[in-house]
Amino acid sequence: MPSSPFHSLKDFNTFGLAQGCLQLVRANTLDLLIDTCCKLYQTQLPMLILGGGSNIVLCEDFLGTVVLVETKGVDISEDENNHYLSVAAGENWHDLVCFCLQKGIAGLENMALIPGTVGAAPIQNIGAYGVELEQFCDWVDYLDLDSGKQIRLQADECKFAYRDSVFKNELLGTSVIIRVGFKLPKVWQPQLGYGPLREFDAKRVTPKQVFDCICATRIAKLPDPAVYGNAGSFFKNPVIESAQFDSLTTVYPDIVGYPHGVDQIKVAAGWLIDKAGLKGYQIGGAAVHTEQALVLINKGNATSDDVLALAKSIVKKIEVKFGITLEAEPRMITATGERSL
CATH class of the missing domain: 3.30.43.10 (Uridine Diphospho-n-acetylenolpyruvylglucosamine Reductase, domain 2)
Structure with missing residues (x-):
């Protein structure tokens, strides 16, 4: 070799x-x-x-x-209540969001500017600003590598969870997503529970206004990969028990968290990293972005070792300060496969 x-x-x-x-x-x-x-x-x-x-x-x-x-193609159909899309795995995700808005199909706008392809979206169950892929996913077609057959999973068979799915677990290494189906209700329900979206009036806001707000917010906070290489949000927002969150609020009354299921809170990982004073923290050519602490960046000459060392250092510091363990969101690819951070 x-x-x-x-x-x-x-x-x-x-x-x-x-x-x-x-x-x-x-x-x-x-x-x-x-x-x-x-x-x-x-x-x-x-x-x-x-x-x-x-x-x-x-x-x-x-x-x-x-x-x-790099497969392409979007097919659209509809019935009385919903629009249906069948999208090739190689289509760009943000381009799909834009395409839908141009066609008068709303629902995906909160997930504007999430980088990546449509085929990768179900693996991670991508999401942003209160909306996740699973809310609009209808089905996923994948190639079963063991049999060579194409198999369709309905959305409820994909075992979607927070940044998780069957494709990261049982089907890891034996499946290749080839097409994704979406079901988007014709009666639009704006999702305005996060960040700057709270300023909108739910009765008057338009899908385009939500889209523009999301794009402006992401552009302001997130670095352009063409300028500073990055993988978007590097850490998942950790989910902790409500009792632990309540304990933390006595020390950190400004801690940011959102209800998650029963008796659990999803804590903003970016807030934890920022509160620990790690914005701008750098190892080699890798650094924590100064505008959004959840993003690690390549300042131009970062090696893989720099990125990994920085990420591990952040995890350790957050554990010491808050008693919370951060989990990396990107996949770690080695010489022959995949591993954890």
């Missing part, structure tokens, strides 16, 4: 980390995607399926084949 990879992945991960791979396949048709993945799976050689590369940290050079999912 060659000592150094042939293909750079720097342009295919939004962190801009200079890792590579032995082979790179750009699958722009469904047939090519299926044929490539099935053949690679049968050889049992390392394979990495990539969409937009926006939710990964390339820890090392990948000693196998990277398959870029």
Whole structure:
């Protein structure tokens, strides 16, 4: 096996980390995607399926084949109550949100500017500003690598949870998402419970106003990957027991949290990192973004080791200060597969 990879992945991960791979396949048709993945799976050689590369940290050079999912296509249908979309996995997520608004189809606007592809969205059950993918997902088609068959899961079979799904658990490594179905009610219910959205009047606000507000907020807070490489929110908002949250409020009355299920609170990880004084904290070429503490950035020359060291240091500091363990949101990709932080 060659000592150094042939293909750079720097342009295919939004962190801009200079890792590579032995082979790179750009699958722009469904047939090519299926044929490539099935053949690679049968050889049992390392394979990495990539969409937009926006939710990964390339820890090392990948000693196998990277398959870029670049399939395209959006089909629309409707009935009396709903719009239905069938979307190819390689479509850009934000472009889909814009497409829907142009067609007068509302519901996804709170998730505007989330980076990545449609095929990656169900894996993570992406979400932002009070809305998650599972609320509008109708079904997911995936390629079963063991059988070579295409299988459809209804939304309730996907085991969606906070930044989680069956694709990160039981189906990890044996499935490739190829298409996603959406069900968007024609009667729009604006979701205005988070941040600047609270300023709107629910009876008067339009989907475009929500979209514009979300875009302006994200642009103001989140760095452009073309300027500072990043993977978006690096840590999940931790979910803790209400009793622990109440205890923390006695010490930190300004702590930010939201009800989550029964007797649990989802704490804003960005607030924890900011409160710990870590905005701007830097190791090597990796740093905590000064405008949004939840985002780690590549200041231009960061190595994978810099990013990992920074992330681990933050986790340790938050544990010591608040007794809360942060969990990384991006996938950690090693030479032959995936691991935890």
